[in-house]
Amino acid sequence: MKSDDNSVKIDGIDKKILRYLMEDARKPILEIARHIGISGAAIHQRLRKLEKSGLIAGSKFVINPKVLGYTTMAYIGIFLDKAMSNPMAVKALEKIPEVLECHYTTGDWSILIKVLCKDNEHLMHVLNKDIQQIEGVSRTETFISLNQQIDRQISI
Amino acid sequence: MKSDDNSVKIDGIDKKILRYLMEDARKPILEIARHIGISGAAIHQRLRKLEKSGLIAGSKFVINPKVLGYTTMAYIGIFLDKAMSNPMAVKALEKIPEVLECHYTTGDWSILIKVLCKDNEHLMHVLNKDIQQIEGVSRTETFISLNQQIDRQISI
């Protein structure tokens, strides 16, 4: 069910439903139904349509890492010797649990990753013992996040 | 309920419960109960404890932005004239819906942001019309994510 511009069409009611569930995935459908004034069955049907379209990728519990002692987040730009080593480097990065994101990027680096560590010492360990030891990694540039001010999903 | 190292203690059962819900926030508690072999009431009680500890920050529906036509993700390093302009710049960034993350960082830039746009043209528009026009922004460096290979939460 795709439109001309290769994107799914959703109407105002779909948006309202999604906005509730993007805030709280466990919000009861019937509660949303009461808020926006249509039946629970209608919402149920719309959600099935949205899931089928692929727009809803799933749902997640959000964990607060600080409560587990993880207080140091950083972005690390990685220079690789040869482009050939990229897929192997990503495989190695996947095995490092502190690596939460990994992007091939334009610009100076081959790869940009986001890591979450307990503290600076832990970060240093991940850099020196885990990342620098990956075959093909020649150099890294680290940017520690002193404070995350915005963290949100796409606005619909 | 914090331990000596200022982090919450969770046991193996807590971890199992959380792992299920981090994958699928709407997974029924009773289903999880059947999987791990304790009663639904016990899980309910543990979840209340985990929420009270602050470890569970909430839950979210995950939207696939590609289905809405958003295919260009980029990181942008922003140079600010004076540190003084930082909070004002963040306020201005909050008003740009394409900005999904914003970090104060160590290193070259004052601020690192993540943006999600429909295409390169849209990204260029956000750069030139929205970001560059913010008071105090002197220069930006853009890194387009050609491909995101890893995207996950903290592993517990």
Place this chain on the structure above:
DNA sequence: ATTGAAATATGTTCGTA
């Protein structure tokens, strides 16, 4: 697409161990 109602499943509380 939407509805109400019925059937099924789940969430929640409580007394007890």
Place this chain on the structure above:
DNA sequence: TACGAACATATTTCAAT
């Protein structure tokens, strides 16, 4: 902590519009 039972809600399906 954990349990089971009882009660309150929610999800899901379906015939009808």
